[in-house]
Amino acid sequence: MSVERPWLDQYPAGVPAQIDVDEFPSIVAVLESAIASFRDRPAFANLGKTLTYGEIDTLSAQFAAYLLGELKLKRGDRVAIMLPNCLQYPIATFGVLRAGLTVVNTNPMYTARELRHQLVDSGATVLLVLDNFGDTVEEVLRDTAVTKVITTGLGDMLGAKGVIVNFVLKYIKKMVPEYHIQGAIRFADTLKLGRKHALPTIDVHADDIAFLQYTGGTTGLAKGAMLTHRNLVANMQQAAAWVGTNVVPGQEVIITALPLYHIFALTANGLVFMKFGGLNYMITNPRDMPGFVKELRKVSFTAITGVNTLFNGLLNTPGFNQIDFSKLRLTLGGGMAVQRSVAERWKKVTGCTLIEAYGLTETSPAACINPMDLAEYNGAIGLPIPSTDACIKDEDGNMLPTGEIGELCIRGPQVMKGYWQRPQETAEVMDADGWLHTGDIAKMDEKGFFYIVDRKKDMILVSGFNVYPNEIEDVIAMMPGVLEVAAIGMPDEHSGEVVKLVVVKKDPSLTAEQITAYARENLTGYKRPKAIEFRTELPKTNVGKILRRELRDEQAR
Structure with missing residues (x-):
């Protein structure tokens, strides 16, 4: 049964049906393009410190040179990054990718049991961790293949102010536990050592695994979705084409409150807005809502991404309604269902429509997004984005007609390579025709808008x-x-x-x-x-x- 694409007729003006997946061979190529076009523009800001694209270029190259020159890592080796949103994250992530290695994004809040599983499963040999979580790493290290731990403090990239930040966190707020890891090295020292080595030219291929992105497992163990450079570049191109008419290259400021180790912020904020030469204004602790609102007062932002709970939290924090929203043009909600009451209140307070999107770790993540010119919340998860097919299938794998309820299936260049070292579980969700079975029960209306009805699994x-x-x-x-x-x-x-x-x-x-x-x-x-x-x-x-x-x-x- 052929796929009908009624959604194409609903695409906003200027959004193409297909994207050029091959414009950039890798995430590294996207970074290099952004550096060439926006070298002196701000790229990432956090806790009062801003790094330009040129500085990200220099620092990430130093970290890449350390990994290759000092640690002698080889193509495809896995490096785990266990950081909240801070300046070290983009430096390290782009450094790992520039070295032809694979990033294993690791939630800093993991318990010892969860961390042990992810490190063992991924086979990571290097781990970068914030001091605040060093004791958890110390507890599990002997059970893993990790041979080098890199440690860093939240203030380490902030200059003179950073010394005060680190002191307050450790001695006043008591947020940094005592730990001892034999042979650990400080992040700042890796950059110094990296300067001694010239970064060789690394030919990063489109099919190389860029990220092992772990997602909850139905067997009780998290699985690593193998996301290639092609997967992520494709999703960046798709999302960029979708929002492109709403952005001005080199002028955007996006609030990055969701952690960059989560696939939503990684692609939507980290990659899409890097392509546009935007500034990612990183919030380290969005759970501190009064502090978050205080930060928002300091910056004239044009875009923000989040989940329903984050938007709801902001709306219920005193002072949020007094922020200047005059430049806000894009609010994107995903990760969970956006509630109508939250979306309507957001529009009333900010003047900006909260656009709902749908995706999965396995789709890098975006699969469907509502039109950017949507006047108000519509309850749909949106339309399949360029170069993406979506359909509804019954339990026997047959495509169902418009309006029928069944399992939502996605096909496109953003769909993962598979689950790391789990061919059986990969086969259970990816069929012979290339469709990813999402496990979500949905329906499509006559215009091509998709609606989530229920979840097939017990997630x-x-x-x-x-x-x-x-x-x-x-x-x-x-x-x-x-x-x-x-x-x-x-x-x-x-x-x-x-x-x-x-x-x-x-x-x-x-x-x-x-x-x-x-x-x-x-x-x-x-x-x-x-x-x-x-x-x-x-x-x-x-x-x-x-x-x-x-x-x-x-x-x-």
Whole structure:
């Protein structure tokens, strides 16, 4: 069955049906083009310090030269980067890519268990970590293939001010724990050592893996999506073509509050706005909403990306409505469903329509985006972007007609190469015709707009982060006092959903407080249960499989 593309008739003026995937052979080529065109323009700003494109060029080249000249890394070796939004992130990331290596984006908030799995699974041999999380690295290091750890403080790239920042974080706010990692080197020292080596010409290929981007696993373990340079360049080209009529090259300032280690900000902010010669104004701790609003007052920004919870948080923070929004032309929401009430309030306060987009880690991430000239929130996830096909399939893999509900499937140059060292799981989501089966239940209207109806899997979406019940259950089930456990999503005003546990006790004295404490030790914050219910038994199928859907249905009644 051929793919009909009614969405093409809905494309805004100037948006092409296809993009040139081959204009840039790699992310490195995009960076070099931006440096050539915008060398003296600001590229990244954080905590009062700004680096130009020329400075990013120099510093990332030094880091690349260190990795190749001092550590003797070879093409395709994996380097894990465990940083929040700070100036070290773009320097290191572009350095790794310029050296022909692969970035393993690592959530700094990982527990030891989660970090151990990702480092072991990826085979990373080098790890760059912020001091604040050094103790977690120290705990797992001996179990991994990591041979060199690079450490850095949040203030290390800020000049004289940085000394004060580091002092306050360590001694006043007590946010930097004591840790000791044998043979670790400071990030600033890697740059000095890199200056001793000339950076060789590295031929980075389109099919080289640029990022191992980990995403929650249905088996309870995170999988590394292999995102090639071609995947990310394609998605950058697609998104750039979509928003291009709304931006002025060399003049854009985008607020980057979502972490750059997350695929949404990595592509939408880091790559798309780099192509346009824009400034990424990085927010290190967006959870500090008063501090975030204070930062927004300092900068005349033209664009912002975020998830529903972030926009909702800003709208409910005193002083946000007094910010100057006169230059704001683009607000892009993704990662989770944008709520109508939030979108409407955003438009009222800022004068800018909150445009909803849809994507997955596996699609680098953008697959559908609403038109930039959308007058108001429409409840759709948008139209398939240039060079992208989307369709609705039934359980037998047959394409369904307009209006029918089934599984949303995506095909395009942004779809991942597969899951790292997991051919079976790759085959389960990518079919012989190149369609990625998203696991989301959706429908398409006659104009080609897509709408998410439900989730095929039991995934819980907390503030844009995927949480898989199997992982939560596996962890909690390890508690001696737990007999059975089921994890389900529970609606939440702030984060869309939160995790709820339904537990059958083995030890009658087991308390919710004990489970909460155990979860705090073994699960990242967004994965921890916010509600715990005890029962004498869980609903099951006749073969003993726990019926999570029945638990969800009970909760909804």
